[in-house]
Amino acid sequence: MYLLRSGIIYLLVLLLTVHQSFSQEKIRLINNWEFVRQDLGGIWEAVRPVGKGNPESVPLWEKVSMPHCFNSEDAVDPDVNYYQGPGWYRTLIDVKNPYNEGRVLLHFEGAGQKTEVYIYTTKVGSHTGGYDEWSVDITKAAEDFKRTEVCRKQFGGKVPLIIRCDNSRDLEMIPSDLSDFTIYGGLYRYLNLLYVPALSVDKVFATPETDAAGKAGHLTVRARFYNPANVVAAKAELRLLDPSGKRVAVKTVQLDDLKGDVQLWDLRIKEPLLWSPSKPVLYTLQTVITFAGGTFSKSEKIGFRNFEFVEKGPFLLNGQRLLLRGTHRHEDHAGVGQAMTEDMIRTEMKMMKDMGVNFIRLGHYQQSRIVLDLCDSLGIMVWEEIPWCRGGLGGEVYKEQARRMLTNMIEQHYNHPAVIIWGLGNENDWPGDFPEFDKEKIRTFMKELNDRSQRLDPLRKTAIRRCDFCSDIVDVYSPSIWAGWYRGVYTEYKQVSLDEFNKVKRLLHVEWGGDSHARRHSENPDNALNKIKRGGGADERAGDASLYGGAARVSKDGDWSESYICNLIDWHLKEQETMPWLSGSAYWPFKDFATPVRPDNPVPYVNQKGVVERDFTKKEAYYVFQSYWTEKPMVHIYGHSWPVRWGGEGEEKMIKVYSNCDEAELILNGKSMGIKKRNSQDFPAAGLRWSLPFVTGENVVKVAALKGREKVEDMLRFVYQTAKWGKAAKMSLKKIAEEDGMATVEVSLLDSNDVQCLDSTNWVRFSLAGDGKMVDNRGTSSGARSVQAYNGRAMIKVRLNKGKSVAGVTSEGLPAAFLKLGE
Template identity: 40%
Template sequence: MKKQHFKPLNSSLLYSIAVACLLFSLHDIHAQRTKTNINENWSYLENDTNKLTTANQAKNWTVLHLPHTWNSEDATDNTPGYRRAASWYKKQLVIPKIAANTVYQLYFEGSNITTKVYVNGKEAGDHIGGYIGFTIDITNLIKQGNNEVAVRVDNSYNPEIIPSQKSDFTIYGGITRDVWLLALPKNHIDNLKITTPKVSNQSASLNVVATINNLEANKDVKLEVSLKNPKGKIVATKKVVPNSVKTTITFDNIKNPELWDTQKPNLYTVTVSLLDKNKEKDLLTEKVGFRWFEFKDHGPFYLNGKRLLIRGTHRHEEHAGVGAAMTNKQHRADMEAIKEMGANFVRLAHYPQDPEIYKACDELGLLVWDELPWCRGGLGNEVWQTNSKNMLTEMIAQNYNHPSIILWSLGNEMNWLPDFPGGDDPEKTTAFLSELNDLAHKLDPTRKTAIRKYYEGSHVVDVFSPSIWSGWYSGSYKSYQKALDTYKKEYKHFIHAEYGGDSHVGRHTEKPVTGEGLIKSEGWEEAIVQTQVANIAQIGDWSENYIVDLFDWHLHVAENDPNFVGNIQWAFKDFATPLRPEDDIPYMNQKGLTDRNGNPKDAYYVFKSYWSEKPFTYIESHTWTERQGPKGIARNISVYSNCNQVTLYHNGKSLGKKQRDSKAFPACGLNWDLNFEEGKNTLIAVGETKDGKTVSDTINVNYRFKKNDTALGLTLSSEKLKNGNYLVTALAVDKNNLRCLDYEERVYFQCLKGGTTMKNQGTPTGSESIKMANGKASIEVIPDADGTPIVMTVLNQNFKGEFLIIKQ
């Protein structure tokens, strides 16, 4: 977990920053471009003044490293709302020498929501929109030696900028992604736009459009373009004289291309050199993938001429402890975990994401639905419309070359909860959607457009997703096939984005609430949550068991429907939202397959059993090791595995070998009835692969025949973790000191002395306020360095507080 440490700014530190900046090596920028990361050693001021002079007079600047958000904790603390205001960032940038004929720029990968940049006291430029990169030219404002860069970032409520504040996710403020100093030759390649007009197994064509900056000042130049295959061998090269600012270089017959697909994401490298009298003046490289795709009318999806069932999930850009200010390593880890699960598709919800994400998707073989952040809020005024069009233009321009992207989404739930009077007018909203659709196709004729849950616009875009939350916000999950059959006929290019439900880690029940007799089991249309219509989201127990069954059913249906495009589960990780203070972990949307730290829940292994190739077995459940029930009552145990055959052992005795069958439910037929013995029960699942290899999983279950009585109090205990911290655990107990496995009320942790709780993390062990899971809740505590005994307390509305002293 990344921690951000703050300390007061002083003169010696300023000197250190200046010395550090001198390390930037820019000695040859007159001949070639350089790109220098400048994330380290920024000063930060939490003050929403709009005047630089006022900010400079403040005394409470602190030092930090980028990326950064001021909402890393307040988005998930126990106080309603989170800071929506402005802050200032400042950096002392030393440039030892200003090179002649050189353009200097600052490149921000993302700064949320509006940004204004000053250099040496003068305004250099600004940007609207928090999820798309932008450059600021600082050439005429810098000087040799020390330069001051100041940045004002503002995430205040602004109805004229998407996404709407009514969206079900946190709009993090700050410079949330990397910042770079660019030095470019005055006559340089501004960008490359790469398309692959014709692709087949036998041949491919390639168009490279190079935009040249300041071409008119130096016409004695040439462009040299080379194409290297995935192994690094040059397979095509061409040298041309630029005929305009935008010059197109075409390769017509690339034989037997190594295609990019989800199993083998082959990437070629395009290198474009700007030559002045045959001497290299500038150079730019891009990756390219040769692939083609098609959404069959009322049918499945094809990639490179072969049917591909889309197996997708969603990804929000945030992580425990840092919010949206994630490192590239953390970004990459998310995508690798998604790929390891076996997914081949990711919808980026609900905004363009960090450049590292697209790079990872290209390299890992993950198809991408990239989304304009028009999320809720309805149609806005003219300024709103201009801002939205600009964002779409920037999104497509920035991400155009990524072979992983196949869909430009124009929005999500757009007409819901309007921010402007009349903003939910369907006629006007659809007219503007049509404008966006035309703009997207003009900017990129090679990809498809999409939206989700705006039915009036379903005929406008190429691909449409209705809202189907079978078994959560509406109906029963067993009505899923009926919903698919209906929508496949209704929509020409139908895809299903968003399904699932919330689960609280460690909460289990022998009989999950399914809604039988309480809800209309044959329905599938989503009932808006705010109504009184009964649904599992309202009346369910949020157990891991129920969500496992729900996902298992959805996958069981999807994997066996030959005419289905595929679906996209919501969402991969738990994420913060200001709209859900009442959730088991406050302000967390707990629909993730992993917790906010990326630790898998049971549901992760359901998907892995259907999708992944690396052999594994997983007994449901590693977080359900304390159970109870009458003697002689058989319990059904499911094993999730991708192996052909699995044998389950109970206390050393084989319960038989079973064959995996994707048409069987639950767990593809890998489930056994067994009678637990009182006390310790050891379960071992052994899976056998096609080539005779075995993999296994083991859990120990403590089973009791005596049911707990009513909870009468709480107990506290602790264990020391490998990282030196302590895990403090509260249990709800009855009069016989039995853990109350049916107790789910909220408890509140507090460290009174000797340490600091890992609070505001939005994780199962990182929240001071949390509902119990089977009568249990825990929190991690960081001990003070001086060894003072830790004093912990836990409270709730039903019992008096309990105390625990931990002697270090």
């Protein structure tokens, strides 16, 4: 009897599992794609059998996998403008819909920037806007094609899916090409094949609320149905599960009107568990729809929290003041452009959380649902915005795209507890795309977007950054404050911020910081501040981002060293601890990213303001943030990428230690240099700094830090050079590492006496001949064939391919250098 009962239970569980798996099937279309980066003469060129019996057929398609970006490398190629134009993708899909009268959908998580979709030669859908999600119903087109002889004979019963993406320049499309980021093309987010029954849920809108104390919770739920078969009646069962999976409440609703947004639930909850960055607890809302043709289920994660931007005051979360400690994210990565995989995204977001981030602005467009899901689960609050960025205001086509993208952003990401702000625009005071720049027309449209946002979601706030003549329209405003970079000096940060705070109802400071060329360091990083005019504000103005002309500014006249940026960040963070009225800030950005408007930067076409490089390599600034923003004990000696320091014999040099510990002991060359206590207001390095003489040659520095009873340590070695150098006269090229068939090649710039020129910033250009392949176009300090030297050196990697190669390097005015590899 026991075995029989167990067998019956197993069978029931199996049947339930099978039933639920058919509630919605999602298949990521990752492999077996072909791509061509050009336009075609017509759709027929995409579906005819290429190369079969015709070796001269064109175009030549390449095999790719998804996600995929047109501009994975050329966005940071120093010698070309990145490609802007059409590209075509094709694959075969095996359409096997498990539902009678079900629907087959293609769900795009994002594609840039204009997209057309074909089943064989039939156009089934199109979309304009590179950053929102959208779907195409291919049911009829796929069924019709499967009945053809062509399907059976030429494609073996499978269905040709062809997609044309286009990122061509278009003034009547947002974002503007004046924007300081690459407007990528391609299927750069995941594409999914969905099977759904005849009636399914398109969207669920869950609105969880609490009072400020978190004692009383309230949940309302609406749903929007996808019902092309015009099903007239259904039953909805809603279940709310707490973070442990325990059922909190259940509701059953009979539905006889499935049009529009249907109200499903109004639930009161006593003392719900509250979502916060320190405890990002998530409830699960399950919606199960049953109708004559079958069942559909949808699951959403939601969170209960209460937040407030106090007028003329700070930010409150669940009734308590919380300083928003933020950064920014562009969808951009070395070697793939915008086509970041889920693993890459997860790595990036985890690195942010480990740095101490509790807030992020997604600049300057809505981003992948994967990002939003991770913000929910990691506890990172979000400002998400539409890509109305720079250039002015276009016509009705332009405005309709902005309206549509705002609606899509809010509706698609409505349920994420992490989201607290909907951004309506960025730098809308920046003209250039149109002959007319009318501030009143921009204000009128900004008011329209603000009204739309508050109508669609009255509980979240609206915001913009840097458009002073619209600052009164939105709930929260961020002016331009770049103290110590584009204007002014960083010690003016607090006063400038207070002046701006007094002008608006609610201020949140997003975008601050400055560029740093990874691996470049300085013994005197603040020298440029002596040239800078003080008291003239700290905003960015026309021409300030240029490396040429205009008033003295650190962005043009500074050394772009990591040493300087660490000081700037250190000052900002220690000041923010003494600004009780500040709601928070967001450093710009977390990671370096590609941009077409900065060809002359030390890594060409890269905005280098990140605290990590495009390949996740941490810069020193990462640890400055950790020392202020994290609880887990950490300690880091400044200079892990600074192999050679310099100065006079016996000259005292500063060693800085970044740590969140109470105290630290420094040991230099085996001798204790004493214990220092951490004091966040003791600049720089919160008092954890030592001025000491080094020995000529190798030095070893160790530090041991204590937080309570927990001890953490760090160590580094460097060479101290006392020999003076003259002008760079020659270069030396050598292999400094090799692992798994990958060699690292380094060039050193030397004077006529073979002394390394440690302040050299010469441009160098690497080349390679032979069997190997140079790993360039990565947009990093060690992954660019044309790059400015950092402290008289530069590196690049070479994939040897089990063969022989010759690496070369040139620099204007210097003899070329060469190195044989693979021997």
